Amino acid sequence: xxxxxxxxxxxxxxxxxxxxxxxxxxxxxxxxxxxxxxxxxxxxxxxxxxxxxxxxxxxxxxxxxxxxxxxxxxxxxxxxxxxxxxxxxxxxxxxxxxxxxxxxxxxxxxxxxxxxxxxxxxxxxxxxxxxxxxxxxxxxxxxxxxxxxxxxxxxxxxxxxxxxxxxxxxxxxxxxxxxxxxxxxxxxxxxxxxxxxxxxxxxxxxxxxxxxxxxxxxxxxxxxxxxxxxxxxxxxxxxxxxxxxxxxxxxxxxxxxxxxxxxxxxxxxxxxxxxxxxxxxxxxxxxxxxxxxxxxxxxxxxxxxxxxxxxxxxxxxxxxxxxxxxxxxxxxxxxxxxxxxxxxxxxxxxxxxxxxxxxxxxxxxxxxxxxxxxxxxxxxxxxxxxxxxxxxxxxxxxxxxxxxxxxxxxxxxxxxxxxxxxxxxxxxxxxxxxxxxxxxxxxxxxxxxxxxxxxxxxxxxxxxxxxxxxxxxxxxxxxxxxxxxxxxxxxxxxxxxx
Numbered sequence: 023x024x025x026x027x028x029x030x031x032x033x034x035x036x037x038x039x040x041x042x043x044x045x046x047x048x049x050x051x052x053x054x055x056x057x058x059x060x061x062x063x064x065x066x067x068x069x070x071x072x073x074x075x076x077x078x079x080x081x082x083x084x085x086x087x088x089x090x091x092x093x094x095x096x097x098x099x100x101x102x103x104x105x106x107x108x109x110x111x112x113x114x115x116x117x118x119x120x121x122x123x124x125x126x127x128x129x130x131x132x133x134x135x136x137x138x139x140x141x142x143x144x145x146x147x148x149x150x151x152x153x154x155x156x157x158x159x160x161x162x163x164x165x166x167x168x169x170x171x172x173x174x175x176x177x178x179x180x181x182x183x184x185x186x187x188x189x190x191x192x193x194x195x196x197x198x199x200x201x202x203x204x205x206x207x208x209x210x211x212x213x214x215x216x217x218x219x220x221x222x223x224x225x226x227x228x229x230x231x232x233x234x235x236x237x238x239x240x241x242x243x244x245x246x247x248x249x250x251x252x253x254x255x256x257x258x259x260x261x262x263x264x265x266x267x268x269x270x271x272x273x274x275x276x277x278x279x280x281x282x283x284x285x286x287x288x289x290x291x292x293x294x295x296x297x298x299x300x301x302x303x304x305x306x307x308x309x310x311x312x313x314x315x316x317x318x319x320x321x322x323x324x325x326x327x328x329x330x331x332x333x334x335x336x337x338x339x340x341x342x343x344x345x346x347x348x349x350x351x352x353x354x355x356x357x358x359x360x361x362x363x364x365x366x367x368x369x370x371x372x373x374x375x376x377x378x379x380x381x382x383x384x385x386x387x388x389x390x391x392x393x394x395x396x397x398x399x400x401x402x403x404x405x406x407x408x409x410x411x412x413x414x415x416x417x418x419x420x421x422x423x424x425x426x427x428x429x430x431x432x433x434x435x436x437x438x439x440x441x442x443x444x445x446x447x448x449x450x451x452x453x454x455x456x457x458x459x460x461x462x463x464x465x466x467x468x469x470x471x472x473x474x475x476x477x478x479x480x481x482x483x484x485x486x487x488x489x490x491x492x493x494x495x496x497x498x499x500x501x502x503x504x505x506x507x508x509x510x511x512x513x514x515x516x517x518x519x520x
Contacts, residue, residue: 211233220293242272
């Protein structure tokens, strides 16, 4: 401020003009601000801070911004974490599409009982907010998939590119192999035969002891019986296990159209290639599996996984794409499960839709996920016999359900992807500064549940001036957050015995 104005005059100006400033509209505030700047010589930003202070107080040292009101409480976040774990940690857009049916299934099977206000907020939450609330829990590290070379092609089977599908009806499948070699291809390895429907995204898979053409026809016969629609055509890459007289004769006998992709064009097999990583590798990891026992373990895992993937895992589907020079803009349809797409398709018979609805009504997503974790535990034990596998795959269903909200704290929960970690530290290295006053703080929280940790610490400083200071704020915030987490669980698990 200008030195010509005394300190007492400054305080009187702030008190008189500050009251008018805080009660005035925007245009009047501008006039008052200009008048105050002309009298005091303050910088405009500094003048705004002075006039926006509390009435009757001395010159404020800083501009205090009111805390942002929280829309989604700890109870909503707790329920969202549980739904995210039950959906096998899918992204926010897919989880938003799955929430209504997933919560209904979990409540129907007695795994969850949400308070009405929590359930209402869960249905209102946007995909972006879901990702923001779950961002501290996610593991951003993702293993990259290695590209594979395509073998020589045969000229006996017609070629179909990625642009030749033209929105087919359910029944046209892309097929491919996923080899479980652990980075090596030597020896007799188990291969997973994967089939993906172009229209609905329905994916089925079966393990084979070897990559052999007669086993391929038997595996396709099993898959054709498991899918809820008749197979009309298959499209493969140029693997010799597919491009042969055995599979060609099999397709002619079953009146199935047989096509192949172009050599060295993996995008022609984009539908099934995407499922190889998003489904098979996510289930089995990159371990090496050989022998009959490992094949039986994979078959047990796939039996639970095929229902979980097709009934409770929404996926995106490309709607159209436009090219502007070197840029390509892709537009996707809203996330939906393969079952939902089949129920909405007019070419699917009504009897098939009724069977799908009945089957979905009987399926328990949490029980299926528990079965997947058990199968992954068996695979991990086969891949590393000397490693003791612990975690959700070894628990009972009731214990697995109780651990869902806290599984994110353990990091990777899939036994097939978990790395060996050291034992967590359970001892304290510093003395608990709040041990003697925590009961008093709990009393304040019971009376004022929405009080911030900062305001509570200020009260402790007033009561115990020589004992507490602002350097303990972060520790105190964590302690208050733990208390709110416990209170939130009582709302989410109302009526459930822990």
